[in-house]
Amino acid sequence: MTILEQLADYARERTEQGKRKRSLEELKKQALSLPDKKFEFENAIKRPGLSFICECKKASPSRGIIVHDFPYVQIAKEYEAAGAECISVLTEPKWFLGSNEYLKRIAGAVSVPCLRKDFTVDEYMIYEARVLGASAVLLICSILSERQINEYISICDEMGLSALVEAHDEREVTMAVQAGARLIGINNRNLKDFTVDTHNSFRFREMIPGDILFVSESGISTGHDVKKLREIGADAVLIGETLMRAEHKGAKLAGLRGVI
Numbered sequence: 190m191t192i193l194e195q196l197a198d199y200a201r202e203r204t205e206q207g208k209r210k211r212s213l214e215e216l217k218k219q220a221l222s223l224p225d226k227k228f229e230f231e232n233a234i235k236r237p238g239l240s241f242i243c244e245c246k247k248a249s250p251s252r253g254i255i256v257h258d259f260p261y262v263q264i265a266k267e268y269e270a271a272g273a274e275c276i277s278v279l280t281e282p283k284w285f286l287g288s289n290e291y292l293k294r295i296a297g298a299v300s301v302p303c304l305r306k307d308f309t310v311d312e313y314m315i316y317e318a319r320v321l322g323a324s325a326v327l328l329i330c331s332i333l334s335e336r337q338i339n340e341y342i343s344i345c346d347e348m349g350l351s352a353l354v355e356a357h358d359e360r361e362v363t364m365a366v367q368a369g370a371r372l373i374g375i376n377n378r379n380l381k382d383f384t385v386d387t388h389n390s391f392r393f394r395e396m397i398p399g400d401i402l403f404v405s406e407s408g409i410s411t412g413h414d415v416k417k418l419r420e421i422g423a424d425a426v427l428i429g430e431t432l433m434r435a436e437h438k439g440a441k442l443a444g445l446r447g448v449i
């Protein structure tokens with residue numbers, strides 16, 4: 190079994206556990222009673238200029254523990270103060286050492302829109318994301334069908350949540366477009382073997398129609414990488430490890446933006 194299949198299986202297991210504590214019906218009712226998120230995540234990315242989605246991530250299956258000290262709310266506030274347009278929060282507990290609690294606390298502490306970074310495999314996780322305060326969810330093409338993606342986008346639409354649809358190859362980009370994605374993330378990391386190739390973003394750029402927002406994800410570590418992505422018209426970059434390892438996150442972000 191690939192790591193991706195294990196991650197998806199474990200997400201299904203977590204969902205079943207969640208449902209035992211709180212039924213889908215109950216969770217859905219709460220989520221739908223909360224204020225509409227008005228697509229604030231994609232609207233933040235739509236504004237002119239390249240947007241930065243800065244990620245709070247303690248560990249990953251490819252890197253192991255990235256930082257031992259993880260004051261996640263403080264990190265998120267630092268990102269916000271440094272001008273991050275959006276924040277991504279890992280909630281996957283086993284391999285990424287994330288937590289729903291982190292998302293809830295961060296979303297409550299910052300005013301920029303937050304993405305729930307997890308392996309969405311059930312509508313339950315989308316309602317849960319809204320209840321936790323997220324403005325967006327991740328939909329990974331390689332663990333979902335086109336129909337599921339389409340259905341999950343409709344669920345997001347009801348709550349004004351944005352769906353970042355992640356693709357890694359040609360087939361998946363086509364799938365994302367056909368499923369009606371308005372926001373596509375090209376993952377430069379292959380989640381099956383962890384190889385990173387930032388050229389992935391360049392390779393698939395032209396497959397993405399102009400009216401769909403384009404996010405380049407993973408392995409972005411220098412101002413040069415960012416400059417290249419800006420040149421091909423990326424709407425946003427999603428950066429985790431580079432920022433997590435930086436002692437001064439504000440300065441690092443400014444350097445990546447090319448303003449210092």
Ligand SMILES: O=P(O)(O)OC[C@@H](O)[C@@H](O)c1c[nH]c2ccccc12
Pocket residue numbers: 244246306307355376406407408409427428429430431
């Ligand atoms: O830490 P990096 O290389 O900057 O990558 C961030 C982000 O793209 C990565 O965490 C990611 C991209 N797609 C995912 C899917 C699940 C979990 C994590 C991810």
